[in-house]
Amino acid sequence: MIDRNGYRSNVGIILLNSKNEVFWGKRIRQDSWQFPQGGIKPGESPEQAMYRELTEEVGLRPWHVQILGRTRDWLRYDVPAQWIKRDWRGNYRGQKQIWYLLRLLGSDCDVSLHTSGRPEFDAWRWNQYWVELESVVEFKRQVYRQALTELARLLNRPPVPFGYSGYEKYDYSASGPLTGSTAKQSE
Template identity: 70%
Template sequence: MLDREGFRPNVGIILLNHKNQVFWGKRIRTHSWQFPQGGIKHGETPEQAMYRELHEEIGLRPEHVRIIARTRDWLRYEVPEHYIRREARGHYRGQKQIWFLLQLVGRDSDMNLRATDHPEFDAWRWNDYWVPLDVVIEFKRDVYQMALTELARYLPRINPHNRYLRSGMRPHHREDHPREEARTPRGAVTHAGSPAQPEAALDAATPRAPQVEEP
């Protein structure tokens, strides 16, 4: 479903944990990492499409998240012609997206990259909110920058006391072990549930290779 200008309606999802880190998914069988996103079907609202994509791509249900904010208007990016399927060239230009900022209120274990028969990701990790844009495929960088910038004003305030309660630590432990948090990897979790890869290995796999864009 394309608009008159050749853009496909789409939703993008920025999912936060309680530390305001963002979910970063590795596209299946590639070294490309990105935020969840997907097309809006005929008759769907952007919010309905967001919940559907959230479940299809990472297995979460509406009760696992809360909506914090969304972008006011469509954010557009054009796809270079060599990424577009031949039969779509000439009328498909790219994506126009509504971006949602969500907070995970469930647990990491609620995520399931194999929720459908056609998984999009085969690994995931939490990353700092301002993901370095050089790891994003070039033609999407401006949209990522615009979405992150517009939604940053709505980031929840982090309560350090709540963070200790979630981790099972008492606040004074931070003084006793000032590097405790640094030793805890942001990590990645594969769909098979294997141990997280070292952060250095993940950084080495951070997207440099382009991904094919489906119209």
């Protein structure tokens, strides 16, 4: 789905382990590393696309993770002309992404890079949250910085009950505890 400005709708996934280290996948047959990400199919919500991509690229199912939050808005990057598929030239400019921050509830052995017929990654590792981005293709680095920065406020968020995905109802500001959208204003 390419919007009228030439951006393809996409999701990005920052997966954390219990030490707040991030999942880093090595692009198949390349010397570059990245977070899992992928396009949103017609009729899919960003959350549905995130779960599909998580399964396709990392082999994890919804019960293996907890959603800690997502970016408030789309983050965009332009793709250099030499990287654009021939079929897309002319109307394609780049990607717009909603980024999700997930906590792995399962274990490392739940990760499988070969659950789809076309794997994205041939290796993976855990990195510190503020991972060096030199091994990321250059045109994605700024969006990675934006996503990591915006979602960092959620790193110490207390767990929510299993199956609850109403993260949009809460204020995750670093200034204080979680407050529901129906909470009364202090007088």
